[in-house]
Amino acid sequence: MNNIQIRVLCVCILSIIISCSDFPKDEQQNITKEVQWKYLIDEELSNWDTYLSFKHQKGYDGSAPKNEDGTLIDPIGMNKSEYKVFTTVKEGEDEIIKVSGEYYGCLISKEEYKDYHLQLKFKWGDKKWTPRESLLKDSGILYHSIGPVGAEHWRTWMLSQEFQIMQGHTGDYWNQATSAIDIRAYTPEYIMNPMANEHQDYLHIGEGGPYKNYCLRSNDYEKLHGEWNTLDLICYKDKSLHIVNGNVVMILKNSRYLNSQGEMVPLTAGKIQLQSEAAEIHFKDIRIRGLDSLSSNYKTYF
Numbered sequence: 001m002n003n004i005q006i007r008v009l010c011v012c013i014l015s016i017i018i019s020c021s022d023f024p025k026d027e028q029q030n031i032t033k034e035v036q037w038k039y040l041i042d043e044e045l046s047n048w049d050t051y052l053s054f055k056h057q058k059g060y061d062g063s064a065p066k067n068e069d070g071t072l073i074d075p076i077g078m079n080k081s082e083y084k085v086f087t088t089v090k091e092g093e094d095e096i097i098k099v100s101g102e103y104y105g106c107l108i109s110k111e112e113y114k115d116y117h118l119q120l121k122f123k124w125g126d127k128k129w130t131p132r133e134s135l136l137k138d139s140g141i142l143y144h145s146i147g148p149v150g151a152e153h154w155r156t157w158m159l160s161q162e163f164q165i166m167q168g169h170t171g172d173y174w175n176q177a178t179s180a181i182d183i184r185a186y187t188p189e190y191i192m193n194p195m196a197n198e199h200q201d202y203l204h205i206g207e208g209g210p211y212k213n214y215c216l217r218s219n220d221y222e223k224l225h226g227e228w229n230t231l232d233l234i235c236y237k238d239k240s241l242h243i244v245n246g247n248v249v250m251i252l253k254n255s256r257y258l259n260s261q262g263e264m265v266p267l268t269a270g271k272i273q274l275q276s277e278a279a280e281i282h283f284k285d286i287r288i289r290g291l292d293s294l295s296s297n298y299k300t301y302f
Contacts, residue, residue: 037288038288038289039286039287040109040286040288041095041097041286043090047111048110049108050081050085050086050106050108051075051106051108052105052276053104053154054075054104054155055129056131058130062154083102084100086099096282097284098282099281100125100127101125101127101277101281102127102276102278104276104278105156106274107273108149111271113272114235115290115291116235116289116290117289117291118141118232118233118287118288120285120286121231121283121285122165123281123282124167125280128278128280130278132279137167138165138166138277139275139279140162140163140166140274140277142158142161142162142272143163143233143235143270144161144179144267144268144269146270147159152176158270158271159176160179160270162175162176163231163233164217167222168220169216169217169220170231171196171218172216173217175207175213177257178258178259179255179257180206180209180264181255183196183252184197184201184203185197185216193215195216195218196218202254203215217242217244218250221245223245229244231243231244234291234294236294236298238253238255238268239253253302272288
């Protein structure tokens with residue numbers, strides 16, 4: 001390398017250092033932590049277990065499904081790859097998970113996580129199945145998932161908190177089983193649902209609360225059908241943020257659940273479930289990284 005090449009290289013390195021120093025402190029931290037992302041998609045779905053329960057019918061009431069003779073129907077169970085509900089395909093450089101939605105079920109992370117930033121991209125497929133043929137396409141990210149599968153209404157998913165993925169409703173919250181959380185939201189009136197809003201006080205949503213188990217996101221930021229959407233889930237201690245295409249749509253804190261002794265206890269860690277819920281959906285670029293703290297920007301929401 002001659003003297004001119006050395007000088008050019010030094011100028012390039014100096015430019016990079018100066019450009020990075022121009023970022024706010026939080027952004028500098030994000031740049032530093034970029035290498036800490038763990039990617040959760042590969043061809044074998046090696047980071048996930050799969051679970052399938054049932055093909056639910058219209059009018060299902062949450063009871064244990066039975067045959068015509070009244071005997072209980074067993075769920076399909078864990079890692080039944082022959083059903084082809086969860087498959088992977090390579091599209092260019094992208095490894096994509098295709099969820100057919102034909103059976104109720106989920107991908108379940110093999111690891112448990114706490115204090116993290118989860119990011120993924122999704123887009124809808126075209127198919128819907130009973131009982132959702134005339135309803136909106138539906139899925140979700142279930143976080144802080146603990147205990148057995150089949151703990152909630154549909155006899156499919158673990159006790160958890162839900163970051164809803166639904167047409168026009170991506171970012172909504174549902175509790176699962178006995179979970180509860182407090183959300184900045186408008187107080188509902190009559191038949192209205194609570195709606196998230198960053199300027200409102202916190203409402204108790206879920207187990208033991210006066211507003212049942214559901215809260216609407218603050219606004220609809222989902223892209224058109226067939227386009228990829230980016231979702232970010234920030235979880236730190238008992239707090240979480242639901243972020244849709246860069247927009248914070250829900251602010252949540254005091255994550256908790258009712259345990260078998262009838263006590264409300266913190267719910268701040270667990271597995272991650274991605275739902276199969278009678279609608280075709282595709283996922284890509286699923287990645288996660290640990291958080292040592294909330295950035296100053298995120299702290300302002302709480």
